[in-house]
Every structure is written in C-alpha cells, then in structure tokens.
Amino acid sequence: MKVSLFITCLSDAIYPRVGEAMVRLLARYGVTVEFPTVQTCCGQPAFNSGYWKEARTTAKTIIEAFEDCDFVISPSGSCTGMIHHYPKLFEDDKIMYEKALKLQSKSYEFTQFLVQVLGVTDVGASFPHKVTYHPSCHGSRLLGVKDEPMALMSHVKGLEFVPLPFAEDCCGFGGTFAVKMSDISAAMVSEKSDHIKETEAEVLVGLDMACLMNIAGNLRYRNEPVRVMHLAELLYEGVK
Incomplete structure (x- = not known):
C-alpha cells in the first residue's frame, strides 16, 4: 500500500x-x-x-x-x-x-x-503509568473515533487507565474560538484541568495536538506535574 x-x-x-x-x-x-x-x-x-x-x-x-x-x-x-x-x-x-x-x-x-485498516490493537508496548484520556471533539464526534484509542491502550502492558470525568467536554481550544472568546476558552480549559487533577493520573493522552497543547499550557500554568502526550508517542515509547 x-x-x-x-x-x-x-x-x-x-x-x-x-x-x-x-x-x-x-x-x-x-x-x-x-x-x-x-x-x-x-x-x-x-x-x-x-x-x-x-x-x-x-x-x-x-x-x-x-x-x-x-x-x-x-x-x-x-x-x-x-x-x-x-x-x-x-x-x-x-x-x-x-x-x-x-x-x-x-x-x-x-x-x-x-x-x-491494519487490524492492529496490540503493538506490544509497555507503559507502567497511570493514564487518562481526553477525546477531542472533532475526532470523536465528526470522525467517530472512540473505540480505537481505547482498544490500543487496553493492550499496553502496565498501563493503568483512569476514566476522565466529563471527558467529552470540550477543552476550550476550538482554533479561532480561543482567540475570539478567550475568557470562555480559559474557563473551559481550567475546568478540564480540574477533572484531570481528579484522576491523579501521571499522564494525559489524546489524539490531537491542538487540544493537548491547550491543556498542557494550562497544566503548566498551574504547576500540575502531568505529562501530556499524543497516543502515538505513548505507544512508540512503550515499544522502544
């Protein structure tokens, strides 16, 4: 192919x-x-x-x-x-x-x-950390990407998955929305960070770097020691 x-x-x-x-x-x-x-x-x-x-x-x-x-x-x-x-x-x-x-x-x-397409759900990765997951709006709602990341994470050895409260709530980025309505955007990402803190997860993963960048920025601002990664990074780190 x-x-x-x-x-x-x-x-x-x-x-x-x-x-x-x-x-x-x-x-x-x-x-x-x-x-x-x-x-x-x-x-x-x-x-x-x-x-x-x-x-x-x-x-x-x-x-x-x-x-x-x-x-x-x-x-x-x-x-x-x-x-x-x-x-x-x-x-x-x-x-x-x-x-x-x-x-x-x-x-x-x-x-x-x-x-x-490839039929792969187990890449043979190991990642002994407590992980939570943010499902970005466009990926989950427009493309219907919901089961695939969960299937991949479920096969990672040592990974302790913790559900994120109100996971499907938007992180507040939304591209131009974050610029035009910055106060509302800031309140939304702050709420998202509150829920991430509730999980006591070491790592937050997602499928869209725009959302992860927004959340990571807020977490750093709050001095929260949560590592933010794209799922591809987590899987590759786990097989290296």
Whole structure:
C-alpha cells in the first residue's frame, strides 16, 4: 500500500516527534510512509471563519498533494475532519468535488488506520503509568473515533487507565474560538484541568495536538506535574 503522512501544522512546526512516532510505529508493520512536501494547512481556520474562497485554495493544494496514494494518515482528528468538509467546498465544481470525495474516503486519523485498516490493537508496548484520556471533539464526534484509542491502550502492558470525568467536554481550544472568546476558552480549559487533577493520573493522552497543547499550557500554568502526550508517542515509547 502507498501511504502518505498528512502531518498538520502544529505537529510539523511544534511537535515533530508525533510524526516520527507514527512513522516508526508503522514501519514495524512493513508500512513505508511518504511525505509530500507540497502539503500545507488543511484550511480549517479559514473555513471556520467564513473565508471559504481561501479555504478552497488550501484544500486544492492538499487534494493535489495526496492524489497519488492509497491512504492518507494524520495525527489529528480535527484536520482529518476538515478533509471531510472538502466536498462541501466544491459542490459547484464537479471535477474537484469528485477528487475531494476520493481524498475523504482514503483519509484516516492515526488510530483509525492502525485498527481499521491494519487490524492492529496490540503493538506490544509497555507503559507502567497511570493514564487518562481526553477525546477531542472533532475526532470523536465528526470522525467517530472512540473505540480505537481505547482498544490500543487496553493492550499496553502496565498501563493503568483512569476514566476522565466529563471527558467529552470540550477543552476550550476550538482554533479561532480561543482567540475570539478567550475568557470562555480559559474557563473551559481550567475546568478540564480540574477533572484531570481528579484522576491523579501521571499522564494525559489524546489524539490531537491542538487540544493537548491547550491543556498542557494550562497544566503548566498551574504547576500540575502531568505529562501530556499524543497516543502515538505513548505507544512508540512503550515499544522502544
């Protein structure tokens, strides 16, 4: 299979170790991952702000970047979810609409690809720590990614999973929402941190670095000794 990595802006610019963990984990299953360098932002900030013309420009770049591959995998449910909006952007352009549908059908969030495509739920990892999990809004609600991360964590030796109270509540990031309504966003992430503290977990994991960055920033501000990781990082650290 020809698999391409859609790294996303945050992972590319701030958290490259997430992409590295994904690629190295997949290599253990004989999957070689390509990286089209022409890829850019998925267009979600423009799309959510009502700038659909600009969103179409970036969407076309993404569609062309990944046209010649069998699967596209990403460490972000949010950015993968944006690809699912592409057909809506091109409803008046038959050719681009068909291309958008094709890209949508072969795009997967990382845990989706591991579990649904490769059939892997046990990577052979060991991680003897107390862990809780934040299910990001777009991944869980738009893509329906719920069982896959839980299946993967359930097979990690030594991992003690602690459910997060009110786990499905938004962390308050929401991209431009955090800028336009910063006071509400700050209150939401503070509440999320309160619930994380309740679990007494050593580690918080998730599937979207935007949400994890927001939560990690609040935890650091409060001097809470909780390590924040993408699930791909946890799994790779556990098999090294």
